[in-house]
Amino acid sequence: MSFPHASDRHRRPPKTVLVLIDGVRYDALWKVNQWVGLPNFWRMIRDGVLWQNVYTLSPYLTNHITQKILTGHQNHVQNYTIFHRLEFLGFKTASVGTNPWDGRGARFNIDNLYDPNKNYRSDDVRIAAACRILPKVDFCYVYTVETDEYAHVCRDAKRHIYSWQSPYIWAIKRSDERIGRLRSWLEKISHGNYNLIAIADHGMTDNGRHSIATWNTEIVTHVPVFACGVNFKRNWKVDQRYYVTDLAHSIVNLYEPRAPAHMFDHAIVRPN
Numbered sequence: 001m002s003f004p005h006a007s008d009r010h011r012r013p014p015k016t017v018l019v020l021i022d023g024v025r026y027d028a029l030w031k032v033n034q035w036v037g038l039p040n041f042w043r044m045i046r047d048g049v050l051w052q053n054v055y056t057l058s059p060y061l062t063n064h065i066t067q068k069i070l071t072g073h074q075n076h077v078q079n080y081t082i083f084h085r086l087e088f089l090g091f092k093t094a095s096v097g098t099n100p101w102d103g104r105g106a107r108f109n110i111d112n113l114y115d116p117n118k119n120y121r122s123d124d125v126r127i128a129a130a131c132r133i134l135p136k137v138d139f140c141y142v143y144t145v146e147t148d149e150y151a152h153v154c155r156d157a158k159r160h161i162y163s164w165q166s167p168y169i170w171a172i173k174r175s176d177e178r179i180g181r182l183r184s185w186l187e188k189i190s191h192g193n194y195n196l197i198a199i200a201d202h203g204m205t206d207n208g209r210h211s212i213a214t215w216n217t218e219i220v221t222h223v224p225v226f227a228c229g230v231n232f233k234r235n236w237k238v239d240q241r242y243y244v245t246d247l248a249h250s251i252v253n254l255y256e257p258r259a260p261a262h263m264f265d266h267a268i269v270r271p272n
């Protein structure tokens with residue numbers, strides 16, 4: 001018996017998109033949904049899988065964690081990225097919106113969207129670039145950052161991230177809308193043969209911080225991970241504890257059954 005893998009020669013490989021939503025706290029899925037609605041996140045969770053106990057690893061800094069997510073290893077510098085691994089297996093990959101190092105190994109490394117000065121809303125540009133490249137690739141990683149940036153606006157303004165006038169809430173709301181647009185586009189170009197996965201790299205303290213390593217509390221370490229698509233069970237919750245370093249191997253497993261499935265172990269379905 002084998003899993004329905006993209007490596008099946010009789011089947012076109014699904015298009016898999018991994019969206020990293022920087023700094024979205026796990027409880028935001030409920031809290032922000034209650035206030036302003038996150039219909040696209042919740043549609044994904046209803047149609048797919050929510051991992052309820054995924055944790056990130058210190059130091060809780062994005063450039064460290066994204067490397068761990070993309071390589072699946074703590075010692076990320078020495079290891080191949082998910083792009084290297086999928087390309088080696090014969091699949092086409094793209095990395096959108098992050099720094100060039102994060103996207104190393106990707107056939108299309110659209111790295112020039114990283115905006116260090118935070119003065120414009122670059123996530124819309126990132127999603128647009130991902131949508132443009134998607135018809136050409138099997139796997140695409142998209143990095144989005146607004147959520148993190150606006151949590152830090154709360155930090156600087158000494159405002160609780162879940163308070164009145166918090167821009168963090170609206171950044172998460174816009175992220176939900178982008179996920180909805182991305183999913184519609186994926187549906188259209190793949191005729192339903194896709195997987196969409198969302199993960200955060202770290203959470204956030206009430207006052208919009210995450211970078212101090214001693215603050216290794218639940219709110220910073222516990223991250224949302226949810227996915228839907230052709231390879232995932234519907235309305236399925238996973239309780240087992242995993243780490244963000246498990247995800248890369250799990251995604252490779254969709255394309256290569258010899259890779260360990262880790263967090264996808266009981267979350268995958270066999271298509272007809």
Ligand SMILES: [Zn+2]
Nearest residue numbers: 023148152210
């Ligand atoms: Zn940050």
